[in-house]
Amino acid sequence: xxxxxxxxxxxxxxxxxxxxxxxxxxxxxxxxxxxxxxxxxxxxxxxxxxxxxxxxxxxxxxxxxxxxxxxxxxxxxxxxxxxxxxxxxxxxxxxxxxxxxxxxxxxxxxxxxxxxxxxxxxxxxxxxxxxxxxxxxxxxxxxxxxxxxxxxxxxxxxxxxxxxxxxxxxxxxxxxxxxxxxxxxxxxxxxxxxxxxxxxxxxxxxxxxxxxxxxxxxxxxxxxxx
Amino acid sequence: xxxxxxxxxxxxxxxxxxxxxxxxxxxxxxxxxxxxxxxxxxxxxxxxxxxxxxxxxxxxxxxxxxxxxxxxxxxxxxxxxxxxxxxxxxxxxxxxxxxxxxxxxxxxxxxxxxxxxxxxxxxxxxxxxxxxxxxxxxxxxxxxxxxxxxxxxxxxxxxxxxxxxxxxxxxxxxxxxxxxxxxxxxxxxxxxxxxxxxxxxxxxxxxxxxxxxxxxxxxxxxxxxx
Numbered sequence: 001x002x003x004x005x006x007x008x009x010x011x012x013x014x015x016x017x018x019x020x021x022x023x024x025x026x027x028x029x030x031x032x033x034x035x036x037x038x039x040x041x042x043x044x045x046x047x048x049x050x051x052x053x054x055x056x057x058x059x060x061x062x063x064x065x066x067x068x069x070x071x072x073x074x075x076x077x078x079x080x081x082x083x084x085x086x087x088x089x090x091x092x093x094x095x096x097x098x099x100x101x102x103x104x105x106x107x108x109x110x111x112x113x114x115x116x117x118x119x120x121x122x123x124x125x126x127x128x129x130x131x132x133x134x135x136x137x138x139x140x141x142x143x144x145x146x147x148x149x150x151x152x153x154x155x156x157x158x159x160x161x162x163x164x165x166x167x168x169x170x171x172x173x174x175x176x177x178x179x180x181x182x183x184x185x186x187x188x189x190x191x192x193x194x195x196x197x198x199x200x201x202x203x204x205x206x207x208x209x210x211x212x213x214x215x216x217x218x219x220x221x222x223x224x225x226x
Numbered sequence: 227x228x229x230x231x232x233x234x235x236x237x238x239x240x241x242x243x244x245x246x247x248x249x250x251x252x253x254x255x256x257x258x259x260x261x262x263x264x265x266x267x268x269x270x271x272x273x274x275x276x277x278x279x280x281x282x283x284x285x286x287x288x289x290x291x292x293x294x295x296x297x298x299x300x301x302x303x304x305x306x307x308x309x310x311x312x313x314x315x316x317x318x319x320x321x322x323x324x325x326x327x328x329x330x331x332x333x334x335x336x337x338x339x340x341x342x343x344x345x346x347x348x349x350x351x352x353x354x355x356x357x358x359x360x361x362x363x364x365x366x367x368x369x370x371x372x373x374x375x376x377x378x379x380x381x382x383x384x385x386x387x388x389x390x391x392x393x394x395x396x397x398x399x400x401x402x403x404x405x406x407x408x409x410x411x412x413x414x415x416x417x418x419x420x421x422x423x424x425x426x427x428x429x430x431x432x433x434x435x436x437x438x439x440x441x442x443x444x445x446x447x448x449x450x451x452x
Contacts, residue, residue, distance in 0.1 A: 037263075120347060121346060121347035152403040152404050153403075153404045153408055153412065155403075156394060156397060156398065156403055156404060156409070156412070157394075157412055157416075159393060159394075159397060160390045160391070160393040160394035160397070160412075160416075161390060162393065163389040163390050163391075163392060163393025163394070164386045164387060164389050164390035164393075164416070164420075165386070165389075166389060167385060167386040167388065167389025167390075168382060168383075168385075168386035168389070171382060171385060171386070172382065177378040177379075177381075177382055178378050178379045178382060178427065182379055182427045183382070185423070185427070186379065186382070186383055186386075186420075186423050186424070186427065189419060189423045190383075190386075190390070190416065190419060190420065190423070193415065193416060193419045194390075194412075194416065197411070197412050197415045197416070198412070201404065201408045201411070201412065
């Protein structure tokens with residue numbers, strides 16, 4: 001057998017995309033389980049049985065690896081939880097909350113690591129997580145028909161709701177203290193309340209007052225017929 | 227003038243309590259403005275113009291200094307936001323939210339540092355912050371009359387509400403995007419909704435169902451008369 005063994009032989013056959021994905025997957029696992037300060041490209045290369053040079057070919061620094069891993073997770077999360085913008089707002093809330101939970105349950109360790117793991121306070125991780133939250137907030141701000149800038153209370157309430165959901169889900173993933181349906185209902189209720197209180201605080205704007213009226217109408221229809 | 231200058235002379239006259247408080251105050255400032263890894267007892271001693279030995283006399287390690295500083299902040303926060311347990315629950319929510327905001331506004335940098343600063347992910351800081359949240363949750367669980375263990379949804383909803391409030395306040399302290407009264411109203415509404423949705427999810431317990439009925443009654447009385 002040649003030096004490097006079977007792993008290296010198999011590794012040689014990978015396409016660049018597959019190699020990149022393989023490096024990211026291993027780096028992500030190491031970032032989850034080791035203090036960030038103790039890791040470097042050589043540790044990632046060793047875990048893969050490849051040379052550091054090959055890792056550097058794809059990622060110039062450890063930070064670049066971390067960013068790639070976290071950006072991939074954030075993209076997956078958004079794909080899972082941003083609902084079809086053509087749906088009525090209450091259905092968007094329902095689909096959004098369910099999609100967010102689906103993702104968190106399927107990738108429980110990755111999700112908790114993103115928010116509470118050893119790299120959670122790295123500035124690049126903080127930045128990527130914040131961008132994902134802003135993408136969700138802006139999606140739902142548009143879902144209630146607010147296209148323009150402004151609406152500071154609505155945006156603040158939705159942004160803070162993300163804090164509610166994250167604390168709730170991290171705790172729930174660890175303790176499963178209630179049924180998932182119970183927590184989903186809790187999050188839907190809190191998100192809807194955040195939208196209502198935000199829009200009503202912004203109500204000096206005619207567009208916000210109109211959107212609040214539409215939202216209340218949708219709630220009445222929904223909760224009187226189901 | 228003797229070596230060490232006036233600062234050292236004044237310092238010599240401090241009582242042990244005052245010295246301890248002085249060391250904590252300076253350490254807290256350094257923890258806020260420097261990466262934790264770059265600080266040590268010698269840096270704190272130098273900033274105070276005293277010997278490292280004198281700091282070690284009060285605090286055996288840098289970690290002990292950090293714990294003392296964060297515990298002092300957490301204690302102050304709790305003193306400010308835990309309302310009189312004899313008040314009706316809606317008034318407790320009002321006083322609690324107002325007290326929490328009073329503290330955050332008066333100690334804006336310290337509060338943001340606790341949650342987002344360079345030491346925010348240190349395990350001891352995470353532990354102390356979590357204890358403070360639990361103290362607040364347990365206070366309000368008792369405020370709605372739930373004395374026993376259990377009530378998992380109520381506890382989870384209140385715990386997650388703390389995540390809402392923290393995200394809201396950190397953002398607001400930085401951007402002041404709405405009036406404080408608007409944000410206080412938002413937090414009161416969200417906290418009350420968290421209690422309602424938690425109690426109603428726990429409603430298979432007779433005590434929870436009874437407490438929810440009392441809470442709804444209190445809301446009706448309050449919001450029909452004011």
